[in-house]
Amino acid sequence: MDLGQLAVKKAMKLGADEAEVYILRKKITDVMFASEIESFKTVDSRGLGIRVAKGKQIGLHATSILTETEVGRAVEKAVKIAEVTPEDPNWNSLNDKFGKTSVKGNYDDSLKNLDYDKIIDKVIGGINRATENGRKVKVTRGALTINDSEVSVTNNYYDTQTYYGSYITTYMMTKAVEGGESTGAESLQVRYWKDLNYDKIADYAAEQALMYVKAKPIDSVKLPVIMRNKFSAFLFGFMLGSNINSENIQKGRSTFAAKLNTQIADERITVIDDGTMPNGVRTRAFDSEGHPTQKTTILEKGVLKNFIYDSYRAKKENVKSSGNARRNFNTLPVPSTNNFIFKPGTTSLEDMIKDTKKGLFIERTIGEWLSRPSSGEMNATVTHGYLIENGELSKAVKNVIIAGNFFEIIKDKIDTIGSDLSNNGHMYSPAIKISEMTIAGK
Amino acid sequence: MSNFKETLNQLEPEKIIDKALKLGASYADVRYQHFSNEEIRVENKSLEEYKSLDFGGLGIRVVVNGAVGFASTSDFSKDSVNNSINAALKLAKSFESEKGNFAETKTIKFDEKVSIKTDPISVSPKEKVELLMETNKAAWISDQIKNVITIMGSSVDNRFFISSQGTQTLVQVPTIGLIQIAVAVENGKMDTTYHGHGACSGYEFTKKYDWNDFSVDLSELALRSVKASSPPPGTYPVVVDPRLVGILVHEAFGHAAEADLVFTGTSTLKDRLGEELANEQVSIIDEGTSKGGYYIPVDDEGTPKGKTVIMDKGVLKAYIHDRNSANVLAVSPTGNSRAQDFENQPLVRMTNTYIDNGDYKFDELLEGIKEGVYIKNKGSGGGQVEVGMGTFTFNGGESFMIRNGELAEPVRGVIISGAILDTLKTVDAVGNDLKISTSYFGGCGKGGQAAKVGFGGPHIRVQEMTVGGR
Structure with a gap:
């Protein structure tokens, strides 16, 4: 009997009616660097969360110590919590559909044989690359993190299910050493060590710092805006992802419930949530409750088609889970997007810029996550933008605030959808041109 | 989780340091931490989540030739701890650096904690849930209030540190906080407002505020805010x-x-x-x-x-x-x-x-x-x-x-x-x-x-x- 099954058995013995155990074992290898390697670490991270139901009373306890004694204590604690909490009238049952979807490209076997030296060589290669070709920049901060994870889910209805996943993330930040306070940055998230291309990252981060040494705010104005793919991936993924999340819909934090099967967006927009996409950074055989993952159409030619669910929220509405439960070992599962993909169009970024008489190209912002999905209010402070004049990038722009309403934008203000699909974490999008946004500047 | 000092003694951190030095480290330190917390969330007058956590483990930092290597684990078996010591040393030996050159400090022995009257985790769950329920219920002062979330969190963080230079510290810090989020809607416009209080304190913190007033006040703010317009940029x-x-x-x-x-x-x-x-x-x-x-x-x-x-x-x-x-x-x-x-x-x-x-x-x-x-x-x-x-x-x-x-x-x-x-x-x-x-x-x-x-x-x-x- 494995640890998960032991814990479930103990919970049932202590009087729980249902029990579920989630175990995460993760090996993290992490290098932090600036113009040289600063630190190097390895973490053997582990955690177990046990959720129990006694009738409709729910409790959760978690621990990072995976000995039988400690897990036994954790189970006792979870049951004790469940015994004293008020009933959840909406509770139906734990996930009662376990299973695995066949998925590809989510685990890199080669990590097992990856020496520390090879990791260091790769990072140093990236640092050196940034300053090649006489570029007047300095690498100011960066990190490479390799996660090698094993996730197991067990509940009282099913035996333990396990999947493995690798996830490699890196970022590099640079600064121009003369001409002005200007920075550059680039990041990448991949599944495979071989896909980690430091030359590309270093080139982008270094060139960006050089491009913006003369950046200045512009006057307050309304302009068309082109968002770089990684920026639109985050912003559109965040704004749309929140609104199609069943948790937000059921709680009145999204107004989308009444809009199902209606045209809420431009008919050129199609968005899918796909837990099965080959090499996708959130591809997995089953979700955090053991439910198989799937591909769910969210927007089809601008028509709102589906929402995302875990089993609790699905049962509340008497529909099926979409395999979107996500949790850490110490939290309850909540619905969360898997690979969230805004389908690309056919226009290259180059042509989008060429076709713009006057506008703002936005590469990077801060504070974009302070936008409010429920009301659609979208804001960001542009740190790296370029004024477009007569089809060409003309002046570097920084320190202006952009604002617009997401619902209006996807319906009436989409000018062009680019072809250059890229990902920002698990959110995928091409560059997008919006016909008008408000810009607060000087 | 087991007693902090008991586990610490079993881990024998001095021996970990000795071993690291024997294997070639010029400096080593060990941090052992045990963090426990509890979070209770009430939304729209019903309990949504009651969860707690014990998070503990140790981190080993070594310096070899000026380079810093670090490894951590929450598996306290001999093998696992030894693996971590070896990994930290191997990491430090794999690159060149001067980040491990440290300024001199005085060797200190320090053992202190923030004293609290009532450990929040020892307070009956029923009492805590009731406080949150009452606070949440008080927020519904108008039909225009559409969603109210009330969350209380509390934690105790125990941190032990020992270095090969003889410094040894132990600090215990409790924190607690209560936050509320209120959503108001008027004429299709929606506004979300947020406020909260917190302190390094035990459960006695909750007696310092009138949570009913706090809750009503935040809802009034949400109602005012949804009517207001933005300043011209x-x-x-x-x-x-x-x-x-x-x-x-x-x-x-x-x-x-x-x-x-x-x-x-x-x-x-x-x-x-x-x-x-x-x-x-x-x-x-x-x-x-x-x-x-x-x-x-x-x-x-x-x-x-x-x-x-x-x-x-x-x-x-x-x-x-x-x-x-x-x-x-x-x-x-x-x-x-x-x-x-x-x-x-x-x-x-x-x-x-x-x-x-x-x-x-x-x-x-x-x-x-x-x-x-x-x-x-x-x-x-x-x-x-x-x-x-x-x-x-x-x-x-x-x-x-x-x-x-x-x-x-x-x-x-x-x-x-x-x-x-x-x-x-x-x-x-x-x-x-x-x-x-x-x-x-x-x-x-x-x-x-x-x-x-x-x-x-x-x-x-x-x-x-x-x-x-x-």
Whole structure:
């Protein structure tokens, strides 16, 4: 009997009616660097969360110590919590559909044989690359993190299910050493060590710092805006992802419930949530409750088609889970997007810029996550933008605030959808041109 | 989880240090941590979540030839601990570096905790759920209130540190906090407001507030806010309230004073020591133990954290340091080496950072402003800074236009943005109502690590701030 099954058995013995155990074992290898390697670490991270139901009373306890004694204590604690909490009238049952979807490209076997030296060589290669070709920049901060994870889910209805996943993330930040306070940055998230291309990252981060040494705010104005793919991936993924999340819909934090099967967006927009996409950074055989993952159409030619669910929220509405439960070992599962993909169009970024008489190209912002999905209010402070004049990038722009309403934008203000699909974490999008946004500047 | 000191004794941290030294380390330290917490969330008058956590483990840091290697585990078996020691050494030997050259510090023995009257975890779950239910129920003062979330969190953080240089510290810090989020809707417009209180305290903290009033007050703010409109975008003189000043000085200035960011060239404060960067009314302090703040008597390298004057009367006086950065500048470490937890290495971090008191009364700050904005934190929050460029952006909460030296109509959705050094220069008046706070909720993020901090300040006036609306 494995640890998960032991814990479930103990919970049932202590009087729980249902029990579920989630175990995460993760090996993290992490290098932090600036113009040289600063630190190097390895973490053997582990955690177990046990959720129990006694009738409709729910409790959760978690621990990072995976000995039988400690897990036994954790189970006792979870049951004790469940015994004293008020009933959840909406509770139906734990996930009662376990299973695995066949998925590809989510685990890199080669990590097992990856020496520390090879990791260091790769990072140093990236640092050196940034300053090649006489570029007047300095690498100011960066990190490479390799996660090698094993996730197991067990509940009282099913035996333990396990999947493995690798996830490699890196970022590099640079600064121009003369001409002005200007920075550059680039990041990448991949599944495979071989896909980690430091030359590309270093080139982008270094060139960006050089491009913006003369950046200045512009006057307050309304302009068309082109968002770089990684920026639109985050912003559109965040704004749309929140609104199609069943948790937000059921709680009145999204107004989308009444809009199902209606045209809420431009008919050129199609968005899918796909837990099965080959090499996708959130591809997995089953979700955090053991439910198989799937591909769910969210927007089809601008028509709102589906929402995302875990089993609790699905049962509340008497529909099926979409395999979107996500949790850490110490939290309850909540619905969360898997690979969230805004389908690309056919226009290259180059042509989008060429076709713009006057506008703002936005590469990077801060504070974009302070936008409010429920009301659609979208804001960001542009740190790296370029004024477009007569089809060409003309002046570097920084320190202006952009604002617009997401619902209006996807319906009436989409000018062009680019072809250059890229990902920002698990959110995928091409560059997008919006016909008008408000810009607060000087 | 088992008793902290019992587990610690079984781990025999001195032997871990000895072993690391025998295997070739010139320095080694061990951190053992046990963090436990509990979070209860009530939404729309029903209990949504009741969860708790025991998070414990150890981190081993070694220096070989000036390079730092680090490994951590929460598996305390002999094999696993040995694997971690070996891994830390192997990592340190795999690259060249001088980050492991540390400034001298005094060897200290330190064992202290924040005393509390009532451990929140020992209070009956029923009592805690009832408090949250009552607070949540009080918020429903109008049909226009559509969603109310109330969350209470509490934790106890035990941190043990021992180094091969003989320093040994043990610190126990409790935190608690209660926050509420209220959503109001009117004519299809929706506004979300947020507020909360917190402290390094036990459950007795909850008796200090009238949570009914707190709840009603936040809902009233949500109702006012949803009716208000945004200020026209542009540049204004603004008056900023203590909480937002605290966040601003932490994010927009404090990070730039972190010595590691100065050395890498990230910070706009590089090579600026001794320069006058702000009006002489502005002094900025980082202090380990200050009233209302988080309790950090000693950092995660065993260095006592006293009071660091970063800016004195407008002049940049010091950076904040860990032992390595202090060594580079040949100064004393300031006790600012802090790790999120045992799985992370310490970084240069702030503790309680604030603008010190000035002379102005609130009304005097408004004087002379023809058209401006009074920006409060209450009702909102959140912000971000690009340290390399010195650009910051923050969400304001409840805000008011200032017209002819007086507060006028409320405005909503205020977003401020600016460049740190430019903005500091236009701070022309500092109030005398310093307030510092901390909470279970929130904190500071750097290099992927979160840390508990305190922030604050008095009201200040800034002559030029970019203001955008939603």
